[in-house]
Amino acid sequence: MRDITLEELLEAGCHFGHQVNRRNPKADEYIFEERSGVHIIDLDKTRDGIVSAGKYMKDLSRSGGYVVLVGTKRQAKQIVKDEVERARNAGTKGIFYVITRWVGGTLTNFSEVSKNFKKLRDLNDFLSGDKKSEYTKREILLMERERDKLRHLYEGIIDMDRIPDALCIIGTQLEKTAVSEAKSNGIEVVGIVDTNSDPTQIQYPIPANDDAVGSIKLITAYLTDAWIEGASQKQEQEEKDAKTEAEKAAKPAVEKKEVKPKKEVVKVKKQKPPKKKAKKASS
Numbered sequence: 001m002r003d004i005t006l007e008e009l010l011e012a013g014c015h016f017g018h019q020v021n022r023r024n025p026k027a028d029e030y031i032f033e034e035r036s037g038v039h040i041i042d043l044d045k046t047r048d049g050i051v052s053a054g055k056y057m058k059d060l061s062r063s064g065g066y067v068v069l070v071g072t073k074r075q076a077k078q079i080v081k082d083e084v085e086r087a088r089n090a091g092t093k094g095i096f097y098v099i100t101r102w103v104g105g106t107l108t109n110f111s112e113v114s115k116n117f118k119k120l121r122d123l124n125d126f127l128s129g130d131k132k133s134e135y136t137k138r139e140i141l142l143m144e145r146e147r148d149k150l151r152h153l154y155e156g157i158i159d160m161d162r163i164p165d166a167l168c169i170i171g172t173q174l175e176k177t178a179v180s181e182a183k184s185n186g187i188e189v190v191g192i193v194d195t196n197s198d199p200t201q202i203q204y205p206i207p208a209n210d211d212a213v214g215s216i217k218l219i220t221a222y223l224t225d226a227w228i229e230g231a232s233q234k235q236e237q238e239e240k241d242a243k244t245e246a247e248k249a250a251k252p253a254v255e256k257k258e259v260k261p262k263k264e265v266v267k268v269k270k271q272k273p274p275k276k277k278a279k280k281a282s283s
Contacts, residue, residue, distance in 0.1 A: 001054055001055070001058060001226055001229060002225070004047055004050055004051070004222060005047075006043050006044070006047060008218060009043045009046055009047060009218070010043060012212065012215045012217070012218040013209055013212040013214050013215050014043060014208040014212070014214075014215040014219070015032070015040050015041045015043050015046070015208075016038060016040070016041070016209045016212065017031065017038060017039035017040060017041050017194055017195030017196075017209065018038070018039060018194055018196045019037055019038055020034055020038065020039060022195070022196045023039060023195050023196065024195065024196050024197055024198055026198045026199060027193065027194075027195050027196070027197060027198070030042055030045050030193075030195070030199065030207035031195060039195045041194075041195065041209070042207070045207050046206065046208050049204070049205055049206035049207055050206055050208075050222055050223075052204055053168075053190045053206055053226075054222055054223055054225075055226070056188070056190065057166075057190065057223050057226040057227050057230065058226040058227065058229050058230035060165055060166055060227075060230065061092065061094070061095075061226070061227045061228075061229075061230030061231045061234065062230035062231070062233050062234045062237075063234075064093075064094065064234065065164075065166065066094040066095075066096070066162065066163075066164035066165050067096070067164055067165065067166045067167070067168055067227070068096045068097065068098060068156075068157060068160070068164045068166075068167050068168070069084055069095070069096070069097045069098070069168045069170070069220070070098045070099075070102060070167055070168065070169045070170065070175055071097070071098075071099055071169075071170035071216070071220075072099060072101060072102065072171075073170060073171050073174065073211070075213050075216055076099070076170040076210075076216050077099040077100075078099075079170075079213070079216050079220055080097050080099050080170060080220060081099055081156070083220050083221060083224040084096065084097040084156065084224070086224060086228075087224050087227055087228055087231075090231070091231065091235070092228055093231070095224075096157045096159070096160050096164065097156035097157070098156055098157060098178075100153060101153065103153055103154075104177055104181075106157070106178075107163055107178075108181050108184055108185065110162075110163050114160075114161075116150055116153075116154055117157070117158050117159075117160070119150060120147065120150040120151060120154055120155075120158055121158060123143060123146060123147040123150070124147065126143070127140070127143060127147060163185060164187065165187065165188065166187060166188040166189065166190060167179075167182050167187060167189050167191075168189075168190040168191070168223060169189060169190070169191040169192070170210060170216055170220065171191075171194070171197075171210040171211075172191040172192070172197050172198075172201070172202055172210075173193075173194065173196055173198075173210075179191075179201050179202070188203045188204065189201070189202045189203050189204070190203070190204040190206070190223065191204070191205060191206065192206050192208050192216070192219060193205045193206065193207055193208075193210070194207075194209060194210045195207075206219060
């Protein structure tokens with residue numbers, strides 16, 4: 001993982017917090033100072049949070065885990081979607097996104113919510129096939145509306161076949177339902193926490209500006225890079241293991257031959273038969 005500098009964080013605007021009157025007392029440890037009625041975030045702690053979260057993301061990816069990036073803010077939507085698509089195009093698996101609205105029960109009632117995933121997949125297959133010609137225009141229109149509604153909510157998690165291992169939330173203050181569900185299910189949360197947020201609910205808090213596009217882009221890209229790196233290490237290890245197994249299978253089994261002790265050959269001397277005595281002639 002690359003090193004991230006304070007200059008990068010400063011240029012991205014990660015240090016700007018909210019107005020003083022919106023401060024959350026639990027975020028005081030991340031506040032450097034107050035300037036013109038706005039809190040300034042301590043960028044040393046921002047960098048520490050990013051590095052810690054990046055290491056966690058890399059380890060999770062390497063172990064084959066699942067993560068959902070949640071960014072429903074207007075500034076974060078396209079960034080989150082683009083970064084997840086970038087990770088998928090790099091060949092990684094297990095990374096998903098939510099950019100419209102967190103549907104209650106996504107974690108706490110996954111078995112029911114996941115039925116909508118299947119419904120969306122079925123509608124996609126049906127509407128892209130030839131069988132729709134057997135239905136009226138009105139029926140097709142209603143199905144398209146239903147598909148669009150489901151796609152709006154579940155497009156980024158349609159292929160998620162189990163509860164994720166972690167959430168990565170852009171702006172934890174706005175995603176209290178997601179944070180609460182994660183806590184109920186023992187799911188780790190990586191999150192950008194601004195000065196108006198409660199960092200104690202987040203396992204991997206990143207104190208930073210959660211409104212500036214530059215801040216969101218920098219942090220999300222760093223975490224995505226960590227995910228891609230972890231997936232790459234996982235693939236390399238799998239290839240190495242497969243090569244080792246193939247070499248073992250190709251190598252002929254060396255059987256230990258039993259060395260039989262040589263039998264001692266005892267030479268038996270042939271005994272000559274006794275000579276017959278000649279009979280005396282009768283007189």
